Amino acid sequence: MTALQHVKLGTYYVVNLPDPDDFAFWRERARALVQCDVPPDRVAWVEPGATGSLFSHGERRMPVPDDPDRPVRASKRYLSLARNAALHSDPDRFALLYRLLWRLQSNPRMMEDKADADVRRIEELDKAVRRDAHKMHAFVRFRMVEERDEEGQPHEHYVAWFEPDHHILRREAGFFVRRFASMRWSILTPAGTLHWDGEVLREGPPAQRGDAPQGDPAEDLWRKYYASIFNPARLKIGAMLKEMPKKYWKNMPETALIPELVAGAQRRESAMVAAGELEFAERPETLDAIDKAIHACRQCPIGSLDNQAVMGEGPLGAVLMIVGEQPGDQEDLAGRPFVGPAGQVLDAGLEEAGIDRRRAYVTNAVKHFKYVQRGKRRLHQSPTAKEIDTCRWWQEAERAIVKPKLVLALGASAARGLLGKTVSIAKARGEPIPLDDGSELWVTAHPSYLLRLDGPAREEQQRLFAADLAAVKERLDQMAEAP
């Protein structure tokens, strides 16, 4: 019969599919129908369990093609799309596939026409099925149960409950077999079940959620991981929902945490910012403003001791900036840097080297005196690396205003305040180190170090200290000569 004859006679074919995912069966029937020139509107495809006998009045047995070897054309692209689209839950999918196959006979390159409605539809179905399969690979969650086999040997059995949108279960079995070949596992779905015992894959009847185990101790670990890897400083709920829609949540143990994580995120972020936030967002622009601000600074615990902030002193535009560690007992009382015993050692050294302290800007890496109380005495304590780094903000603000060309750091704490890392004095001394702002850093020992030594060791260190200051003097002279 020709297509025209089919229409004239009002013949109608109904094909009952044995399984909703049986593409091979559909393909065989579709080929025969095309060979018999049965147009798309004369065929109905009925899935098992589909209700109604809407077409029963016109039902006809399958036609037998005159020439079973007559070629039926289908492009590779069509076949690869059709294999996926056939698994879609859309009841009209087989009619669409047949319509496309029918049209391909007269226009073999039709699949390239992306603006055609049928081509677009099959691509949509294909995409939805591929996505469903991908989400199944991703979101199946096994729960382990200890079981015993017939001989009483214990083994682990991994069981998952999953609800795919489309008829993909049988097709996706291969993924889990390849990945978990050595495990015993089962995947239970409302449409059917799969069981792998390490060697053979079996299919079983539809299951219910209650058939799957209700928990697994490892889920506590997994939830801990999920909550910890989440960064509350960046909340992108839309991006999460796009890739992990809510319909999947009920079978994933970690998703119960999401509402709390989201609610806590803004709270946690503001807490995080507040915990570390310096009250001075903008760097002060005058030395007076710094002086005022450091007295109020409580960014580290030193500021909360019974002491006062000690501001640097010296002329604006000084070529030389001298940075010590922190104010000592006497400096704290006087409110001026380097006035105690260490200050005297420094003054003597500068004088010997021919450097005028009054023309230098003298300050400290840490602005407050850190000490422990021992009876009536306050004993000096070295600041920690973190405290130095916190206070670096002030020292940099001073440096940005004074703009020295040469910075002399006295001791390791001062050097850390300028470099952000701990250096060894023995290695760093004697050579200039370039700083970010184009100035250069020279490092020497802290004068109080000399005070703690005696005998030959003191003489040796005194000599090195003097040599460092002499080198600085020489460099300052070079700078003064240069235009």
Place this chain on the structure above:
Amino acid sequence: MAALDIIEKLGILADAAKYDASCASSGTAKRNSKSGGIGSTEGMGICHAYAPDGRCISLLKILLTNHCIFDCHYCINRKSSNVRRARFTPQEVADLTLTFYRRNYIEGLFLSSGIIKSSNHTMELLVETARILREEHDFRGYIHLKTIPEADPELVHQAGLYADRVSINVELPTDAGLTRLAPDKDAVQIEGAMGGMKMAMKQAKDEKKRFKHAPRFAPAGQSTQMIVGADAASDADIVGKASRLYDRFRLRRVYYSAFSPIPDASAVLPLKRPPLMREHRLYQSDWLMRFYGFAPREVMQATEADGNLPLDIDPKLAWALKFREHFPVDVNRASREQLLRVPGLGTKAVAQILASRRHRTLRLEDVAKLTVSISRVRPFLIAADWRPLTLTDRADLRALLAPRQEQLELFAA
């Protein structure tokens, strides 16, 4: 202090790892466990969950320890930070990986570590973890190892033999930034180690061609990460650095991580919301270079006077608005390269236009079916029934095409 149990350690060491952006598990050699062992990789990466920060969770991403002898200011695990410290043994990490893998939570492991004792000692522990998984358990899933540039090249080589991907972070886009914020790290050493990786991968590929059983070396290649917003580097600096890295070291990916305000942050760093939009724009520019045929120079042309990409519009639109003489292009005649330049046309839409126009002369409504937003692309296109007149000359085109401000805010939140 009482010993921490596994769950507490997991909390601390996963928390410490979350500032590494990468969680990719794609692009490696195909494997399955039909002949033994456990696990498979099938080319495509799988995201097993998504966190509310929108990021994919594909791998168990943890540090072996967050103890560290380095003092990098942007890093929560730096020596001078007050975070709680914890430490896993290689065996514990291997067991945890398998526990998660068997339940289908993950694709594999992404292991990094703070530096303990020495770079070599730390690298040995990382390699040992991978060895337990690969050799004792015949684990065939994905392994990404962070390698330590200061470690012995022989150890780094071992890492490449076990891992699918290796990575070394360049951390900051400029050497000055690195010196200032990561004083213990050295740009020359980092790039030297990346160069070594590239050579080893090339050599392994050559050997594979000649000998079937030659060992694979990091089949998923190497990647790196840069922190955005911790120093003063502009987008132009960052894009330039990234393209140099792609060229020199054949990197698979350069990841950008918006600097997050971290608890116990160093005072040297700016404290503000992480620049998520900026990170997003940088990824878009990365895409332009990798898939759209833009040269780094051209992406830099899209930046504004301060060297940064505009935040309100994407870099492709920014480029098109600056170089309007290239538009409009005719959808029925233009080359692939020209079509890829049209803001709003992605690689897929361009491929579909090229395929469809063999069958019909495209009208605006046909193009509309192939794109997300026809109103966005319309000003830059000529179709059979459409010509944008002088729209590309309009001074207010940017305002017309930029997404509304409140949408932007929502997205950034």
